[in-house]
Amino acid sequence: MSVLFTPCNIGEVEIKNRFVHAATYEAMAEEDGRVSDLLLRRYARLAREEVGLIIPGIMIVHPLGNVPGRAIGIHDDAMVPGLRKLVDAVHEQGAKIFFQLLHAGAQTNRQTIGRPPLAPSRTGFNPMYLNRARAMSEEEIWEAVRAFGDAARRAAEAGADGVHLAASGGYLLNEFLSPFFNRRDDDWGGSDEKRFRIVREVIREVKENLSPGMALTVKLTANDYAPGYGMTTPLAARYAAWMAEAGIDALEIASGCTTYSGWHIWRGDVPVKELVRDLPAWQKPAAWVVFRRMVGKFDFEEGYNLRDAETIKPAIGEVPFILVGGLRRLEHMEEVVESGRADFVALSRPLVREPSLVRKFREGKASAASCTSCNKCFAEVVHRRPLRCLASGRES
Ligand SMILES: Cc1cc2nc3c(=O)[nH]c(=O)nc-3n(C[C@H](O)[C@H](O)[C@H](O)COP(=O)(O)O)c2cc1C
Numbered sequence: 001m002s003v004l005f006t007p008c009n010i011g012e013v014e015i016k017n018r019f020v021h022a023a024t025y026e027a028m029a030e031e032d033g034r035v036s037d038l039l040l041r042r043y044a045r046l047a048r049e050e051v052g053l054i055i056p057g058i059m060i061v062h063p064l065g066n067v068p069g070r071a072i073g074i075h076d077d078a079m080v081p082g083l084r085k086l087v088d089a090v091h092e093q094g095a096k097i098f099f100q101l102l103h104a105g106a107q108t109n110r111q112t113i114g115r116p117p118l119a120p121s122r123t124g125f126n127p128m129y130l131n132r133a134r135a136m137s138e139e140e141i142w143e144a145v146r147a148f149g150d151a152a153r154r155a156a157e158a159g160a161d162g163v164h165l166a167a168s169g170g171y172l173l174n175e176f177l178s179p180f181f182n183r184r185d186d187d188w189g190g191s192d193e194k195r196f197r198i199v200r201e202v203i204r205e206v207k208e209n210l211s212p213g214m215a216l217t218v219k220l221t222a223n224d225y226a227p228g229y230g231m232t233t234p235l236a237a238r239y240a241a242w243m244a245e246a247g248i249d250a251l252e253i254a255s256g257c258t259t260y261s262g263w264h265i266w267r268g269d270v271p272v273k274e275l276v277r278d279l280p281a282w283q284k285p286a287a288w289v290v291f292r293r294m295v296g297k298f299d300f301e302e303g304y305n306l307r308d309a310e311t312i313k314p315a316i317g318e319v320p321f322i323l324v325g326g327l328r329r330l331e332h333m334e335e336v337v338e339s340g341r342a343d344f345v346a347l348s349r350p351l352v353r354e355p356s357l358v359r360k361f362r363e364g365k366a367s368a369a370s371c372t373s374c375n376k377c378f379a380e381v382v383h384r385r386p387l388r389c390l391a392s393g394r395e396s
Helices: 037-048 076-093 138-158 172-175 192-209 233-245 270-278 281-294 307-314 330-338 350-353 358-360 376-382
Strands: 008-010 014-017 018-021 094-104 162-167 215-221 250-256 321-324 342-349
Touching: 014 094, 018 215, 037 076, 076 094, 094 138, 138 162, 138 192, 162 172, 162 192, 162 376, 172 215, 172 376, 192 215, 192 233, 215 233, 233 250, 233 307, 233 330, 250 307, 270 281, 270 376, 307 321, 330 342, 342 350, 350 358
Parallel strands: 018 342, 094 162, 162 215, 215 250, 250 321, 321 342
Antiparallel strands: 008 014
């Protein structure tokens, strides 16, 4: 039997196979962040189709860390009943579920949170979010740390099997870790140890709030491709080692996803027309320029995070490693796991197009995903339309 269909543990949580649904923002939550029926259907389906571990899209831990759109909320106790339904829907189909906890940091706008976004340091004008972020006070940093802890408690109350911290995508934790975005000279910046402090505190706070047996995992940016000294792969390896020491149960890596590096996280086509078409007229020219500039710069490559993984995985020793990014062929995924380059393979876009892909792999009915990385699914959620594959026309 293929190694991909053998069980493996993340902490104390046994996952029945090596397939993970990589966190994918769905723009499907209710306006206030509650879990909708659309979300329940989406994840029950993926669980029924044999994905071993489901990580739904970002869940917002604090109202000031919200993103424009319809992300799932975990910032308030009122969210728990819906989150519990989501967990039950996945468990009923035999899969496990981790919640991805996120604070957006600078990557949001005043319209969404009612004031200038928060960041480790004041930033210049951001053409993507049309804002300047403000440096957080000591008190605001602790409030964000506690918000991750409270979100972990809600995840436990909802019955989730684990939580997955987003230290990626250019969001708050990523910004603190990056010397480019974090220019502080107090106890939260100025050296690698101090830049890491917020993550150490968040890990401690989250662990205090998890139920026994729940797992804690992290998605870490391996490189933020900033136009100065930012996150680099060796620095990410250093942070990864500290995360392992702090007791995380698995690590996933990504790269990029700020204004400077938009497409590194997913690579492939930049669907400029689809991205710009439905924006307000006043926003179109700047957006057109930002997206046009990206065209042709992010060629798709199979398993494109493997090179960073080679540097980072050894830093975490025996802690399981989840590889994401451009995994498309079954044989390649098998080879990655068999050769010990990863313990789990995570898929995002392939499961948007084909929710039944894992079952088809097991039944021998498919040997590769049919996703073409056209990235029009991403354009859909940018415009707050529920996630779907435009190529197949099917709602996922
Ligand atoms: C529409 C869309 C939404 C995404 N949302 C998230 C998210 O909520 N959290 C996250 O960590 N990554 C998110 N990602 C990135 C994916 O998890 C994944 O890292 C990336 O798409 C590469 O994997 P793939 O080649 O299997 O698609 C998103 C990607 C897409 C295309």
